Every structure is written in structure tokens, then in C-alpha cells.
Amino acid sequence: MLAHKNWTDSKITILTLAIAGSVGSKQINNKQFFADVNWIKEQSGWFSTIRNQPYIQYVYAHYMQGDKKVYNRIIQNKKYLDQHKLKHAIYSHLAAPLLLNGQEQKQASAARELYRAGAKKQIFLTSGNDISTLVVLAGRYINSPFEEMSITVRLYYDELRKENFSLGNNLQTMAQFLLWQSPTYVDHLVTYCKAIRLHLEQLGVVIKSSMYPFIAILALKQVKDHELETVVDNFFAIRGNFNLSWQPAHAFYMAVQCFLNTCVIQNEEHQSLNQLLTSYMLCTIGGQTIISQQNLQH
Numbered sequence: 001m002l003a004h005k006n007w008t009d010s011k012i013t014i015l016t017l018a019i020a021g022s023v024g025s026k027q028i029n030n031k032q033f034f035a036d037v038n039w040i041k042e043q044s045g046w047f048s049t050i051r052n053q054p055y056i057q058y059v060y061a062h063y064m065q066g067d068k069k070v071y072n073r074i075i076q077n078k079k080y081l082d083q084h085k086l087k088h089a090i091y092s093h094l095a096a097p098l099l100l101n102g103q104e105q106k107q108a109s110a111a112r113e114l115y116r117a118g119a120k121k122q123i124f125l126t127s128g129n130d131i132s133t134l135v136v137l138a139g140r141y142i143n144s145p146f147e148e149m150s151i152t153v154r155l156y157y158d159e160l161r162k163e164n165f166s167l168g169n170n171l172q173t174m175a176q177f178l179l180w181q182s183p184t185y186v187d188h189l190v191t192y193c194k195a196i197r198l199h200l201e202q203l204g205v206v207i208k209s210s211m212y213p214f215i216a217i218l219a220l221k222q223v224k225d226h227e228l229e230t231v232v233d234n235f236f237a238i239r240g241n242f243n244l245s246w247q248p249a250h251a252f253y254m255a256v257q258c259f260l261n262t263c264v265i266q267n268e269e270h271q272s273l274n275q276l277l278t279s280y281m282l283c284t285i286g287g288q289t290i291i292s293q294q295n296l297q298h
Contacts, residue, residue, distance in 0.1 A: 017058050017286075029065075036061035040071060049089055055290055056093050059282055063097040073101075080104050081131075084112040088128035090290050094283035095132040098275075100139050110138035110146070117150035122157070125172045132283035133176050136276050144183040152185050153178075159190045165197075170209040173280070177216035180276055192219035196228065203232045210249035214256045217277055221263070231255045253281060 037057045044051035050060075064070045077096040086092050086108065099107050114134045119126040141149065156175035165171050178189050196215050197207055207215075218228065235255035238244065244251040260274055 017055075017062065017282075032066050033058075033061050036064045036066060036071075039068070040064075043071070049093055053090070053093070053290060055286055056090075059094055059286065060097065062282070070097075077104055077108075080108040081111075081135075084108045086112050086115060086131055086135075088131060090287045091128035091131040091283065094287050095135045095279075098132060098135045098139070098279050098283070103139070103142065106142055107135065107139045110142050111135045113146040114138050114149060117146040118153060121150045121154040122172060125169055127169075129169055129284060129288065130172070130176065132279045132287075133173060133276070136279050137176065137179055140180065140272060141183050149179060149183045152183060155185050156190065160193065163190065163194045165193075165212060166209045168209060170212045173284070174212040174216045177213050177220070177276065177280075180273060181220055189216075189219055192222065196223065199225065199228055200232065203229065205232055205235065205252075206248070208248055211252050213280060214249070214252050214277075217256055217260075217273065220273060221260070223259070227259060231259050234258050253277075 037054075040057045040060055041051060044057075050056050060071060060074055063074065074096045077099040078093060080099060081087065081092045081096060083105075086095070111131070111134045114137065115126065115130065118130065118134070137149075153172070153175045156178045157171060160171060160175065161167055165174070174193070178186070178193075181189060193215055196218050200207060200215075218231070223231070232255070235252050238254045239248060239251040242251065242254075257277070260270070260277070263270060
């Protein structure tokens with residue numbers, strides 16, 4: 001886990017970075033990481049968002065790993081997102097590393113169209129909170145019909161509501177995650193989600209809406225009963241060992257990530273799903289943390 005004597009951010013911020021940084025069992029070089037953070041601060045203006053939001057510096061350093069060209073690409077990507085009217089003080093900065101090499105402008109444009117189409121279906125739920133997930137999905141379906149995709153998301157949302165999943169932003173993210181399987185509706189995914197939730201409850205897990213996106217990941221991986229039982233065992237162990245009763249969704253994320261890391265088949269599709277999960281944790285959950293901290297200060 002990352003550690004630094006001058007690290008003054010909240011416990012949840014440290015945890016978000018540490019567990020997202022563990023994806024794929026990747027080792028983080030502390031010395032290089034904080035050297036990158038200091039270098040990023042030197043490149044940023046005194047009143048810039050990057051300078052004044054350490055978490056953004058940490059996310060950029062996470063992607064850099066000592067390569068300054070990556071930082072320059074991220075800054076250019078932020079401009080592409082701004083040009084396509086995906087401009088948000090926090091979320092667009094965090095989504096900037098997610099644009100793929102060679103198709104940055106096209107992906108930014110596709111993400112904007114997907115955002116616009118989604119807002120027509122869920123005007124009160126679609127916000128900056130969705131940017132990172134939509135950027136990843138736009139990269140996967142860069143030439144797909146975005147209106148059709150937004151209809152699919154709304155259909156998942158409505159069908160999950162019928163199965164007593166609670167309405168709100170977490171359910172919208174869950175519906176967006178299910179879009180990873182196909183831009184068109186896949187009947188069995190809602191059934192999988194319902195069955196996974198039921199099995200989790202039977203195994204003693206109290207389901208919070210913040211866990212919904214991770215349930216979607218398990219459904220997309222078509223988790224088997226014995227695998228889900230292992231996820232639950234890991235969840236309780238992680239929650240106890242890291243004293244995470246205060247943040248069960250983070251413990252559940254870590255348990256799901258452990259499952260993904262131990263999957264026998266780790267092909268391009270698996271890596272793409274991992275990216276969806278990682279970007280959500282780093283960019284969406286991390287962004288929510290920044291905004292909640294700002295609200296507490298005012």
C-alpha cells in the first residue's frame with residue numbers, strides 16, 4: 001500500500017488509490033510515484049485544478065510510472081474532452097488518462113454523444129459522475145449507435161428496478177456497466193444480477209447500493225457459485241483485516257478485484273473489463289471523494 005509521511009488526504013482517498021493501484025497485481029514504486037507527483041506539481045500553475053487537487057496528481061502519477069510523455073498526453077486529452085463539451089472541474093481531469101492512443105479525438109466525441117444520448121433518457125441522473133465510465137464505453141463501442149446504447153442503459157435500469165434494486169446513481173452505473181457486454185440488451189444479465197444479489201444475501205452480505213456496479217462486474221464474468229463464495233470469504237476477511245466496516249463498498253471492490261486477478265483466462269476482453277472497474281474506482285469514486293471533501297470544507 002502507498003505510504004508517505006506528508007500524506008494528509010483522508011483515509012478513503014488513500015484506500016482508493018492503493019486498491020486501484022493493485023489491479024493486475026501491479027507493484028507500485030513509491031519513490032518513483034512521489035517523484036512523479038512532485039514533478040506534476042512543478043508543471044502546474046498555482047491556481048490550476050491539478051495543483052490544488054492532490055488526488056488528481058496521484059492519479060496522473062499512477063498512469064505515468066516515470067514516463068513524462070504520458071503526462072503530456074493526459075493534458076492534451078483533457079483539452080479534447082473540453083473541446084467536446086465534457087468539461088468538469090474534477091471528473092474530466094480524472095477521465096483524461098482513459099482516452100486511447102491513436103483515437104483520442106474520436107473517442108472524446110463518441111463519449112460526448114453517449115453522454116448526450118444518456119441525458120435524454122435520464123436527465124436527472126446523468127452528470128459529470130458518468131464521464132469516466134462513458135469514456136471507457138465509448139472506446140469500446142466507438143462506432144456504435146449511441147441512441148440505441150442509451151435506450152439499452154435505460155432498459156437495464158428499469159428492469160433492475162423491477163427486481164427491487166434501489167434507484168439512483170449507483171443503479172445507473174450498474175446499468176452502464178452491463179452495456180460492456182453488448183450495445184444491445186442482453187436478457188440474462190438482469191437475471192444474473194438478481195441471482196448474485198440473492199446469493200450474496202444468503203451468504204450474509206448486507207447489500208448497499210454502492211456495491212451495485214461490482215455486482216454487474218460479477219454478472220459480466222458469469223461468476224459461478226463457488227467463485228462467489230470465495231469473493232464473499234475475501235470480502236469478510238478484507239473488511240476485518242483493514243477495519244473497513246466504515247466503507248463496505250471498498251472492501252467488496254477489493255474482493256471482486258482479487259477474483260478478477262485470479263481468473264484463469266485473462267485475455268483482451270478480461271483486461272477491458274478490468275479497465276472499466278479500475279477507471280470507475282480511480283475516476284468516479286475518487287472524484288466523488290474530492291467533491292464530498294470540498295463540500296465539508298464549505
